[in-house]
Amino acid sequence: MRVTDRKIEAWLHEDVGHRDVTNHVPGETTGRLVAKESGVAAGLDAASAVFDYLGVDCETTVAAGDRIEEGDTLLEVAGETASLLRGERVAVNVAGHSSGVATATRRAVDLAREVSDDVAIAGTRKTTPGLRGVEKRAVAAGGGDTHRLTLSGMVMVKDNHVAEMGLEEAVGHFRDEKSFATKIEVEVERPADAPRAAEAGADIVLLDNMTPEEVEEGIEALPDGVLAEASGGIGFADVPDYAATGVDVISMGALTHSADSLDLSFRTEE
Structure with missing residues (x-):
């Protein structure tokens, strides 16, 4: 654009x-x-x-x-x-x-590739107001994935949604509202909630603010076909450890905001 x-x-x-x-x-x-x-x-x-x-x-x-x-x-x-x-x-x-x-x-x-050729590095919506298009294209130029460009790109069920409606009810609510072409991602804060999110209908499970060990535990509990994303305070020095867990996506707000x-x-x- x-x-x-x-x-x-x-x-x-x-x-x-x-x-x-x-x-x-x-x-x-x-x-x-x-x-x-x-x-x-x-x-x-x-x-x-x-x-x-x-x-x-x-x-x-x-x-x-x-x-x-x-x-x-x-x-x-x-x-x-x-x-x-x-x-x-x-x-x-x-x-x-x-x-x-x-x-x-x-x-x-490059840090991720030291341990895995399969994991994607993605940006987030933590962009500078008015510069999202510029920054997202820069993420792509660096070899990263742009993730959601806008809220309309994917339904993300976050902690506030779960607090208001509960995990299963929130996923069901948005599943009824969304287009057939729109994926649902569910944010969880405990490894034990990863299979719950998948069973409720998540296409992608976001393992938020977890250690690499917790991320690996959450991934092992997911059924085949459900993608796993790790996010939340991940710095450059942490990337190899998270990449080694087998996670599909590592998203980092630091790519744009820092x-x-x-x-x-x-x-x-x-």
């Missing part, structure tokens, strides 16, 4: 404000976006869209998901100097943030 002109306008308005003197520079120039550290590239479609909106010619030199090293050029631009300068900070910010998310995701995927921005720099050519 391409970044919309409306969103780009909002980004530029936030950065430029009501009176921009700084970028009133005459003439034309060229420039490039350069990596100042190694990582995984992402967000270049959004950065390019900013320059396109401003009438600046832009060409990416790497693809989303490519590993990049310090000194690598990610994109090149040419056009009016004022337009380049107006768009560069927004482009750097969105590409740097996205590349940071992609880099964090690739790190988690990823460091990759250090990028925009340089005009002298």
Whole structure:
């Protein structure tokens, strides 16, 4: 999904404000976006869209998901100097943030692959308001799964639903409400509740805030055909231990809410 002109306008308005003197520079120039550290590239479609909106010619030199090293050029631009300068900070910010998310995701995927080729690393809905599309694409660029893009993507029966209605009643309620094409995931906080959720009709059981040992216990109690997801406070150092349990999915909010921005720099050519 391409970044919309409306969103780009909002980004530029936030950065430029009501009176921009700084970028009133005459003439034309060229420039490039350069990596100042190694990582995984992402967000270049959004950065390019900013320059396109401003009438600046832009060409990416790497693809989303490519590993990049310090000194690598990610994109090149040419056009009016004022337009380049107006768009560069927004482009750097969105590409740097996205590349940071992609880099964090690739790190988690690589850690998981040390012990399992089957487990998926997924993001969550713990995204920055207004930037979910950008961040979810960055997770995908890093080799991760985007999980639910919105609430409509899947029914998730969480602890609050269970507290209000009970596990079986909650699953039955949403099973009656949902489309035939929509899966149901049920969050449980004890291994013993995993088979209960499956029996009630869960397609996926979320083993929440459990140790790797508890996750393994919950998985062993699940019938064939029901997927298992581990989530809740899982850090990068924990990934190999959870991957070794045989779980199908490890979801990590840290991929989006705690990823460091990759250090990028925009340089005009002298």
